Amino acid sequence: MKERSFIFRRLTDLLVRIISALAALVGLFFLGWIIYIILARGAAAINWEFFTELPAPPGMPGGGLANAIAGTLAMTVFAVLMGVPIGMMAGVFLSEFGRGSRLGEWIRFCTNVLMGTPSIIIGVFVYVVVVLSTGNFSGYAGAAALALIMLPVVTRTTEDMLNLVPDALRESALALGAPYWRVTLGVVFPAAKTGLITGTLLAVARVSGETAPLLFTALNSTFWPDSLNEPTANLTVTIFNYAMSPYPDWQAMAWGGSFLITAGVLSATVLARGILWMRSKNR
C-alpha cells in the first residue's frame, strides 16, 4: 500500500466530515423548504368555508372542500375497518403460529412484496377486480385499495411488536391453563399495546395521504358523498385535479388541501414516533 502523509489523511478525513454534515444540512433544508411552502401558501387558503362549503366553480369566490374532507375520512375509516383486523390476525399468525414454518416464510415474503408494490399498481388491481366487475367507480373500491396498502404494513408491525413480547409471559399464561387464543388476545396484545397502536397510527397516516390508488377507484366528485357506492370526493385527487387546472383560485384551494393533508399526516407521524420514543426511554 502506498504511504500517505499524516496531514493528507487528516485533511481527507476533515473533508469527508464537512461533506457529511453538509449533506445532513441539505436534507434538513429541503424538509424545511417544503414545510415552509405548504405553511405559507396553504394557510392562506384555509378559512371557515374551506371546511363547510362545497367546491365553487372557477372564478366564483368562496367555496370549500368539505365534501372531499368527508370523503377522505369515510374512506380511511372503511380502509381501517378492513385492513387493520386482517393485518393484525395475519401478524398474529406470523409471530405465534408461523415461526419457522414454510407457509409463514411465504406469507412473510408476500408481505414484503406487497409493501414494495407501487400504490398505483394496487389502484390498477382494484380497478380490474372491483370497478370493472361492479361497473362503476366507488368509494368502496377506493377504501379497498387503501386497505390493501395498509394490510402489509399492519401485518409487519404486528409481527415485530408481538415478537418483542418475551416468551416467558406466554408460557406463564399457558401454564395457568389459559387457551392460546386468550393468551394472545388477553396477555400478548396488551403487552404490545403501545407498539400496536402507534404502528396502526403510522399506517393510517401513510394511507390518508395516498393519491395514486384513488385515481381510478374512488375517482372524484364535486358533490357530497351520499354513499360510498358512487364516485367519492377525496382530498388528494382533488388536490391533483385543482393543481393541474389553469385557475388560480383552484390552485389556491389545492394548497389549502395540501396544508390539511400534510398537517394531518405529519402530526400523526410525529405523535406515533413520540409515543414510541417515550416508551423506549421508560424502559
Next chain:
Amino acid sequence: MPIKTDNFATEERISPIRGTKRRNLDPAFRRLTMICGTLILLAVAGIFFELVLESRPSLEKFGWSFLFTGSWNPVTGEFGAASSIYGTLVSTLIAMVVAVPMSLVIALFLVEMASPGVRRLVGGAIELLAAIPSIIYGMWGLFVFAPFMADHVQPFLTETGLPLFAGPPMGIGMLTAGIILALMILPFITAVTRDVFTLVPPVLKESAYGMGSTTWEVTRKVTIPYGIQGIMGGCFLGLGRAIGETMAVTFVIGNRHEIALSLFSAGNSIASTLANEFTEAADPVYLSSLVELGLVLFGLTFLIQILAQMWLKRVRKKMGTGT
C-alpha cells in the same frame, strides 16, 4: 424460540374450575389467523394473475415488441412501452445517483459524528421526509422547485455544453423528477445504512482506530466492507420506491411519450402514464396496454424486492440479529 402450539391443540379440555367440558377455540383461532395470512399471499398472486389476464389483448396484439416500440398513439391504436420504460429507468437512475452517496454520508454523520441529541433530531427530521405524502412533493415540485431549477440551476448546466443538458430550461423534465425522487427515497436508504453502521461490532472499529486510522478510513475500510450487503439491500429498497413513485413524478416529468437524450426534456414514466391516461382509456386495446405497462412495473418491483430481501437476509444472518 418458537413455542410448540400443537401441545395445546387438544380438541376439548376440561375446565379445572367448573369441571365442565368447554369447547376449545384454539384450532379455530389458529385457522382464522392462518386465513388472514393467506389472504396476503392470495393478494400478491391475485395482482399478478389479474394483470396478466387483463393485458392479454395487448400481449396478443403486440407481443414482445410492446417493450421496444416507442410510439404510443391512442388514435391509431399503436402502443409501445419503450418511452415509459426509458423514463422510469432514467428518472430512477438520477434518483439513485443523487440519493445513494448522500444517504451514505448522512448515515455516517448520524452514526460517527453527531452527538446523541443531534442524532435523534436530525435522524428524526430526515425520516420525516418519508412521511410527507407524494402529492405534496408533486405540488412543491411543480410550483416551487421546477421554477427554481429553470431559473437557477439549468442555465448553469447548459453552459457545460453536454448534450445531456441541452434544450430550453423549462424546469420540468427528467432531471427535476429524478432529484425529487432522490429526496423521497433518501430517508429509506439512510435508515437502513444507519442501522447497518450501528450493527458493526465496536471491536472491529476500535481495533482500526487503535492503529491510528481516521474516522473516514475506518468507515471506508472497515464499516462499509462489513455492512456492504445491508447497504445494498437498503439501496434496492429505495430503488423499488423510486421506480413505482407516481404522483410526484406525474407533476413534474412533463408527460410526453418521447425519448430524448436531454435530461431537460419532458418525458414520462410507467407510473405517470398510468396516472394520466387510465381513466381516459375507452378502447379495450388501449386499456389492456396500460394494464400491461402496470404488469411491467409490477414485475420490476417484484424483482427488486427479491434482490433487496436477499441482501438484507444475508446481512442479518451474518450479524446474527435473528430472522
